[in-house]
Amino acid sequence: MTEHLDKTRRYYDDFSRDYERARHEGYHALIDDLSIEILAPLVQDRRVLEIGCGTGLLLSRIAELADEAVGVDLSPGMLEQARARGLEVVEGSATALPFEDASFDLAFSFKVLAHVEPIEAALREAARVVRPGGHVVVDVYNRWSLRYLARQISGARSIGKAHREDDIVTRWDSPREAIARLPPTLELESAAGVRVVTPAAGLHRVPVLRSVLGRAERASVHSPLRWLGGFLVLVLRRGCQPKNTPL
Secondary structure: OHHHHHHHHHHHHHHOOOOOOOOOOHHHHHHHHHHHHHHHHHHOOOEEEEEOOOOOHHHHHHOOOOOEEEEEEOOHHHHHHHHHOOOEEEEOEOOEOOOOOOOEEEEEEOOOHHHOOOHHHHHHHHHHOEEEEEEEEEEEEEOOOHHHHHHHHHOOOEEOOOEEHHHOOOOEEOHHHHHHOOOOOEEEEEEEEEOOOOOOHHHHHOHHHHHHHHHHHHHHOOOHHHHHOOEEEEEEEEOOOOOOOOO
């Protein structure tokens, strides 16, 4: 476990230098906007935790909506940039969160749990720090998606100065597999799909295609096509047994 954490910390410390490059426009901006739109109704006037907050791109926007927003991340390099934004963040692991039981109304984690090897432990920790009746919102990398096919074709890319994407664990689950991993304290309330119709992120650099794909992505988030989202967002409520949800 320690070896996995150290390897992941080094990867994200390296990545932190370039993480925000090109993340404020085009494809990456759209993905972040859709994520915020899913979270916004749930975080209003709540005490919220982001697990794997990185440089604070999402957390800074959530902080404008929530009563209090706190972030936790494994990487000191990422946290340095989050603190520069004036955010309340602490160093810690998704599998051993440095917070008391039931300390938050909602915990969320995007683009993180797919890279956590003991994902079941991370989900239990997310549930632990949320009060009964509160929410946990996470995304999983969906094997039933165009994004998965694109990654299979393109292969691993370079990250930072010294790493490649395949230097850390990346898990691709089907929706059924993702739901089967949930601890008994979390009930699936709803699901949303992000990056449903985009076959390649680079298409968002073409002005006409960017507009068309943006509208299509927004229309797909809560449609039946949501189960094909490259990022499948699970909205979970703490306190009940999981339900059998038809896909």
